Amino acid sequence: MPLPFLTADGRADSDHAAQTPLPHDAREHWRRPYRPGPWRVGGAAMLLLLASYLLFSALIIALAGALPGMAVCLGAGLAVIALALRLLRVGIWVCAHGLRQVGLLSTVTLSWRRVAAVRTVQQPVRWLGLPRTVQGQALAVVRQGDGEPLRPLLTDHNADFLARPEAFDRAADVIEGWAAESRPAASL
Structure with a gap:
């Protein structure tokens, strides 16, 4: 699979990133300016593994002739798939x-x-979204008018950036860049 953000030697293409602060040609499409972290992808993979067991058990139950049980397992499997995708x-x-x-x-x-x-x-931020809090960094987005910040989903201890502080710094810088570049155009 080609990775356009990497050069031939595997390093990030810093020349292209330095030339354009927002390196997307189609700015009208919603984009996540960072890749999902290994904890988030691993959690989704575990949920999909559970869903495969549920769907396989639905098949076995259907072959045994218990259709209400098959419907329950099928519904649970589809719900787990939807949860993993979300x-x-x-x-x-x-x-x-x-x-x-x-x-x-x-x-x-x-x-x-x-x-x-x-x-x-x-x-203080939540560690992997659990009730335990630790001191860390969060990206605060403050709303105009009431001044109330959004709930911080982008922290250096969430499933995308745990043990990856440089990735958090890059993502926060990119989102701040989007805000700095897009706000003047929106206020005209």
Whole structure:
């Protein structure tokens, strides 16, 4: 599979990234400016493995003739697949129109006109989304008007950036770049 962001020797193409702060040609499409982390992908893979067991058990139950049990296993398997796919979509998405924060059960979309500030702050953050908090960094998106920040889904201890601080810094810089470049165009 070709990876256009890598050069022939496997290093990131820093010349192209230095020339364009937002290296996407189609700015109208929603994009996640970072790749999902290994914890998020591993969790989704485990859910898909569980779904395969559920679907296989639905097949065995259907061959045994117990259709209500098959329907329950099939429904549970499809629900686990939907959960795994939604887990992979969790994060911050940007486009020329605004910023979208996708959670597991909810999505918040703000136009760039409604975003007052995007900055990295030091604060207690959840470790892998669990109730345990640790001191870390979070990307704070402050709304225009009420000044209430969005819930920080982009932290250096979440499933995308745990043990990868340089990836968090790059993602936060890119999202701040989108905000800095898109807000003046949105306010005209």
